[in-house]
Amino acid sequence: MEIRIPTRDEFIQIIDNILIPSFPASERPESSGFMAMFDDGIIFPLATFIHHQPVAVSLSISDFTGQSDAGTEVILIAWLAVGQAGRGGGIGSRLLHETVRVLTQRYDPLLILLEVEDPQIHTHVSNYGNPTARLRFYEHAGARRIDIPFAMPREDLSQEVLPGMLLYGIGARALAHAAPESVDIGTPLTKFLYAYAQAAGEPQSDDGHFIHPAIENMIQHAPHARFVS
Secondary structure (H helix, E strand, C coil), rough: CCCEECCHHHHHHHHHHHHHHHHHHHHHHCCCCHHHHHHHHCCCEEEECCCEEEEEEEEEHHHHCCCCCCCCEEEEEEEEEHHHHHCCCHHHHHHHHHHHHHHHHHHCCCCCEEECCCCCCCCECCEECCHHHHHHHHHCCCCCEEEECCCCCCCCCCCCCCCEEEEECCCCCHHHHHCHHCCCCCCHHHHHHHHCCCCCCEEEEECEEEEEHHHHHHHHHEEEEEHHC
């Protein structure tokens, strides 16, 4: 087993065989969108290979313009998926651990974020996975919830904001603190979430506020965000 950055040709295969089947359309771009993010340097991809074939992938974002390669304080592991050929055997756990390790070594961020479905809202087990098991997977890996009314910016602005999403942190400097809930994460988190919503094309009024109430509510609460005790 090998974990490394995939080539462009390998990433095309990853899109078709792992990413598209693993996420509903409301939680991912189309194939061309993934490819554009790869080509523009917006995503940092890591993939697990077995016998030279990709079986799992993580895609992380530190800067939505693709211009910055260091000094960022907040990173989002936007997608993490294991294909059918890689299910079982702890492949997802090892990829998550390696992703956090590499991001920490490369950026030394204050926060590494995860977007997670709230299993109290998303109760249905589907082809895209089990929300309860997914949350348990992240918490077992050391992830902790951030107290914020999180609203995931939309991939398709014609659709409603997906309800019942939680924001978690994993690894990074904030969680290395003896009392993570006391760490002031609000300012860098607000900056990152604002850039995230802008990059997604969430409409804004002339004064810069976001028009969708759930997105604006998240931004207003972000400066006061803390890890849940």
